[in-house]
Amino acid sequence: MVLQLYNTLTRRKERFEPIDPTNVRMYACGPTVYDFIHIGNGRMLVVFDLLFRVLRHTFGPEHVTYARNITDVDDKINARAAEEGVAIADVTERTTRQFHADAAGLLCLPPTVEPRATGHIDEMTAICELLVEKGHAYVAAGHVLFDVPSMPDYGRLSNRSVEEMEAGARVDVAPYKRSPMDFVLWKPSKPGEPSWASPCGIAEPGRPGWHIECSAMAGKHLGQVFDIHGGGIDLVFPHHENEIAQSRCAHGTAVMANVWMHNGFLEAEAGEKMSKSLGNFITVRELLDQAPGEAGRLALLSSHYRQPLPWTERLVFDSRRTLDLWYELAADADDDGEIAPEVLDALLDDLNTPRAIAAMHVLRAEAAKGSSDAKASLKASARLMGFLQSSLETWRAWRPAGVTIDETRVDALITARLEARKRKDFAESDRIRDELAAMGVQLKDGKNKETGEFETTWETKR
Template sequence: MTEIKLHNSRSRTKEVFTPLDPENVRMYVCGPTVYDRAHLGNARPVVVFDVLYRLLRHVYGAERVTYARNFTDVDDKINARAAESGRAIGEITEETISWFLEDMAELGALPPNEMPRATAYIPQMIAMIEGLIEGGHAYAAEGHVLFRVRSYKAYGGLSGRSVDDMIAGARVEVAPFKEDPMDFVLWKPSDATQPGWDSPWGYGRPGWHIECSAMSYEILGPSFDIHGGGNDLMFPHHENEIAQSCCAHPEGEFAQVWMHNEMLQVEGKKMSKSLGNFFTVRDLLDQGIPGEVIRFVFLSTHYRKPMDWTAEKARNAKNTLDHFLGLIVGVEPGVPDEEVVLALADDLNTHKALTRLHTLAKEKKADVLKASLLFLGFDLATLESGWFGEEHYDGLVPLAERLGQVRAAAMASKDFSEVDRLKSALLEAGVEVRMSKEGVELVPGPNFDPSQLEGLS
């Protein structure tokens, strides 16, 4: 069996991954708050942990892996969007969830086994909060329930901070009903305009952190293998999850391995609306950039390094996929290349895996290349029938042969006028012309128009 090594954020070291139960490998990843389209940064953890999901399925078997990713569908941002738009909260969340799933599918992401919504687990959250109060880890105050941070001695272990240092560096107004500035909200009151549920502490709604603890416990149990998300969630969200989960269920150990992806930049700068470089996944798709290109750019950078999205990287990714697909169209896939698998098994070294694809292409191992692309999550069926147009390749084969013959004759006669004529016509039709010692290769691009090649001979 392939040995997997993963960087554990809690131990800050790369460790050999040993699942608690090889027959039931479990992973939880924090999902989106559903009030708007997913921006490019939201998509990075989806792609990162989709690659890990594919690797786990490959090593342990698809039926032995459970991947849960939640939807936060109760949140103040959603309430604000409903208030400003006049739309119902449920209508907004349903629409946004649908958008998210469609956009992530375009990036080649497999749907997780479980996609729980926070609003479906309110009773479980209330029960968990009640248990924390009974154990002395939480207290009710003025319609709120707060977690008593100092009751969990290991608090700060994930992020490497002490509670006193956190307080010293805090710049937030402390609510008068808190026992300690670091205590965080498990439950808060709702007014008539806000979503809410009846509870022992009055009509209200859960705090953000409790939802993931309750849902992961119900779906994966008190102990599971991997918890993932962006590194912006390490503190306070993941730190708070650990504290409340370990106090509520001391029989378990919560997540064994913590994984965090780095953030995304655009052309070397932090993505922000004020800089004019903020865009959603749908913005790129609507601009004609295929989801496979977005995925390829993402995988070109290791998940623990900041990723810089640039137009040049997108162009290079498109050209690379162009080349790969020109080699594998019509070829039956073999098995994924072992070196590609081993690259992913080494803490998801996707850059190394993509580098290996270039070697496979150079060596003309089309069946292995195709299987490896599929393993990495590139939806070749979509590309071949849509973006590149598989049906057009057959028509280009005789043209490639014709151009090769004309080129050979021109080498002898030194008259390249016919070569130039054919090449110009192909370029005008959106075909990339590649000529080398091995011969002529014609690759249709996204703007390929076969009608312009009619009568070309």
């Protein structure tokens, strides 16, 4: 089985052929750092992290370069800083720290490189110069604007023609634009806004437009043409379309990236897109407060990445239960198990995570019946996908944010209950169980697998 990926550019699933198998290069559009990310951003992180892991497995960990940028210059950041009365850098640094914690919380590996927009201003102005030089951009009223009609196949990624877009255009047409679809590469800064020396002979200082930072960073870290570019489906137009326009016209290449991948949306209740502007979102931080990160990760991978994913508390709950079973079983599994072919095949088939997870359920059942091969395979397969990343003890010790339980007291009560049970004093035994329940502790009676002895474990109520 070879890796196949769905390519937005061709609207087909295609066999993945890297430009250079010793250096497979992928780029994903990371966050604009002005606030906590929400779980839709989390889905993108997890999906491309999984792809990163699959590529590393296929081509070797040292043969994959994953660039995921941080956009730290943007109007929303400026607005947030003004609102809080703090320096812009305070907002971007704090939010970047939060973002790193959230990404790690969802078990995402750090990308190979994590470029920041503000560190690539020179590359951005260079692209502006190049585009003006080549007749694909022009200067007007202190702006550098991309000249959309100068690019014959503009709109190929989103499958729309300039005429169509103009027909339904809701964009404000600034008077200095030659064509309504032209977009900003560089714009003047107002006093108090971050600013840099402008390119193309513009005297006033300015700042970059929205799309140019990705062209600059991808070009610098991955080259003029690279393998995979990803992001949320809402980025297809205009963001990725414009990135493509800038990069291809500046570099004179036929493509910017060979494969374009886009993940679908999370849906809030009523099948509505979850988004910041609608306000119907929950943050990754809130998710990580109420469930272990791996449960959130499993929930985010529970439908195929291109499909919409209805988000419910139930989904997170079920995901956590599933992981409970995997953790319990894998605890004493061999570390050198084989990744199950069914799991790997599913992942290689355009990251078919629901199929991979179904295969894991089958392995789990076999492992539960006593197959040590299945058990080791379950562990290896789960690890490939970014699960079972901690010990059983750590997994069990997870607590929701704000919940503190006096474990010494819990242990004492459990011991007292076991003694009461031995005396067949079930009234007392049940009373203690109720007392623990009131503390938010759920008891689980069972038999020790090895000794066969009766034993009681516990967890926080869910």
